[in-house]
Amino acid sequence: MGTRCHTVALLLALAFSALAPSLARADDQRKDHVYLWGEVKNPGAYPWKKGLTIPEAIRRAGGFTEAAHRSRATLIRGQREITLSADDLTPASERDAIKVERGDVLRIERGALRVEGEVRNPGDYGLEHGTVRQALIAAGGPTPAADLDAVHIARGGKVIRVDARALLTGGSTAQNPTLEPGDVLRVPRSHSRVTIAGEVRRPGSYDLEPGKLERLEDLIAIAGGPTANARVARIELRRATRAGERPQVETINLEDPKQDELQRNPVLQSGDYVVVPAQRRGRSMGINEVYQIGVLILTLVSILMGR
Numbered sequence: 001m002g003t004r005c006h007t008v009a010l011l012l013a014l015a016f017s018a019l020a021p022s023l024a025r026a027d028d029q030r031k032d033h034v035y036l037w038g039e040v041k042n043p044g045a046y047p048w049k050k051g052l053t054i055p056e057a058i059r060r061a062g063g064f065t066e067a068a069h070r071s072r073a074t075l076i077r078g079q080r081e082i083t084l085s086a087d088d089l090t091p092a093s094e095r096d097a098i099k100v101e102r103g104d105v106l107r108i109e110r111g112a113l114r115v116e117g118e119v120r121n122p123g124d125y126g127l128e129h130g131t132v133r134q135a136l137i138a139a140g141g142p143t144p145a146a147d148l149d150a151v152h153i154a155r156g157g158k159v160i161r162v163d164a165r166a167l168l169t170g171g172s173t174a175q176n177p178t179l180e181p182g183d184v185l186r187v188p189r190s191h192s193r194v195t196i197a198g199e200v201r202r203p204g205s206y207d208l209e210p211g212k213l214e215r216l217e218d219l220i221a222i223a224g225g226p227t228a229n230a231r232v233a234r235i236e237l238r239r240a241t242r243a244g245e246r247p248q249v250e251t252i253n254l255e256d257p258k259q260d261e262l263q264r265n266p267v268l269q270s271g272d273y274v275v276v277p278a279q280r281r282g283r284s285m286g287i288n289e290v291y292q293i294g295v296l297i298l299t300l301v302s303i304l305m306g307r
Helices: 002-031 054-060 132-138 164-168 216-222 287-306
Strands: 033-038 044-047 068-077 080-085 105-110 113-117 123-125 152-155 158-161 183-187 193-198 204-207 235-239 248-252 273-276
Touching (some): 054 105, 132 164, 216 273
Parallel strands (some): 033 105
Antiparallel strands (some): 068 080, 068 105, 113 123
């Protein structure tokens, strides 16, 4: 029995001595790499280099997946687990970025849901904001530049269209899908425009732009302001409803202090058409008409004097 145990021990020792160099090399190789797992496009081991930052490591791994939680991740360094925030994952400057060390493991968490695009507060939101309407409201609502007819959910490889206009304007809420973990709710930017005609200095079409062109007074200002002949107490705002239907026409009085801000200076929507009418005055003669009358009078005078 003693001889057998001695033989087994000897064989194990010989095996370990044979494997030791390979294990040491594997350990060294592990320490010369960083590891990215979870919601990156190409998870795996990547060579470490001095000065390598977290954002650069994520880019090496192909970047975030659509389901990634971009404001929360875990950095495993030795026996420690460090929770990372959005500022750590996407810092304002590369100089502020955290540098990774040999053997670090970066685990990108799966997000609950994400709202991005033309909303006032894009970002990650918990599943308590579970429907499309709730998520849009939680994100501050769409900006004036949002294309509400192109809102969609990205879920894995699928795209699910959503009638966000109906959801937010008091229409049908029958189609208000429940969002799932990892969903991305996208609100694209609208490339449509608003148009102003009539008594302004630069009539034409202009792009809606957050912070610059959102309301009626913004549009009038960008169009050069009203002319001296403008009737700003009877401005018409024509707003399309549905294809084939007549547009809604609203008369706006910019001079009425009794109207509240939204009535007097409404938020514009894509496709709005604004008309600034002229003052009602008697018909005035143009220069050509005055000239022609003058020539006629002079001709008559010449004829009379020549008699």
